[in-house]
Amino acid sequence: MSLDWIYYAISWILLRWHALWDFIGVPDGRFIGSNWSWILAIVFLVVTVRVILFPVFVKQIKSQRAMQALQPKVKELQEKHKGDRETLQKEMMELYRTEKANPLMGCLPMFLQIPVFLGLFHTLRRLNPDNQGKTLYGWTVEQFESATHASLFTAPLAGKFGSTAEELNALQANGTTVKIIAGILVLIMMATTYLTSRQMILKTGWAEDPQQKMIQRLMLYGIPASLLISGALFPIGVIIYWVTNNLFTLAQQQWVLRKFPPPPMANKGGSSSPARPSGPPAKKPAAGGKAPQSPVQPGRSGGLFGRNKPAPEPETPVVETKALAPKPGAKPVNPKRGGRPASKPKG
Helix, strand or coil, X not given: CXXXXXXXXXXXXXXXXXXXXXXXXXXXXXXXXXXXXXXXXXXXXXXXXXXXXXXXXXXXXXXXXXXXXXXXXHHHHHHHCCCCHHHHHHHHHHHHHHHCCCCCHHHHHHHHHHHHXXXXXXXXXXXXXXXXXXXXXXXXXXXXXXHHCCEECCEECCCCCCCCHHHHHHHCCCHHHHHHHHHHHHHHHHHHHHHHHHHHHHHHCCCCCHHHHHHHHHHHHHHHHHHHHHHHHXXXXXXXXXHHHHHHHHHHHHHHHHHCCCCCCCCCCCCCCCCCCCCCCCCCCCCCCCCCCCCCCCCCCCCCCCCCCCCCCCCCCCCCHHHHCCCCCCCCCCHHHCXXXXXXXXX
């Protein structure tokens, strides 16, 4: 199957963005050793592709929510068919079919970007002054020559970490500079690839399904590790595309996860955590066995925010001490005998 339609499409988008930045007045000559009009054309190639794939990204989020909601049922099937892997796989596929959930939907946006990546890789790899097919895929000779000499900090966009001496001589590039710039970009590419996967897993949690968990581990560790080797074969322009795409993904996922947060995860035991009592905790009894007596506080009638005044405390009655005092010359009263006067002694 011919991929020329992909090469034509990528070239058309790239050239349109370059023409726009050139029309706006972004300098096409080297500034700080960089041709920013071509670099911005690659950056906005990412923006174009991500805008086109945004509906697919929304479907990916919905699919991940559906898979997360199915985790309790998946766990039940795992407990039911423990040790019978074949039956477990059949039951899980039937569950996905019934609930209309696709476990591979989470990888769909990445798979759809593979043709774009391959198209840009093929287009930038052709940027060689000795190439005779300069007008292929809708390019003009002038555009081809301009892109061939485009660079990032004096490192050609068509150069790569593993460029041979002949390729570097054709691009009129310094091998040490190309390796330094390409090496730094490869490390940034690995780090941002890891962060995009980690961001989603931390928000949605690890899957209970072994197949899903294996895919999550592959995306989190396997793909970034593979870039350490394959990154040496990527032109610098392709790495710029990859890093920009990762940064766009990080920002897009953060926005979606804030606007549509994942549902709260239930406890492993299947029961929610016990609610804490709303009142204050009871005080422990003192060492003597009696609970400490605390003064009773008057109730607050101020409502939720306490704006009204509290209820007044009951007033203590005032006792007239003068009325209770004995009169001058009166006989003393024995309190033990109920206030009666003492009897005279006999004979």
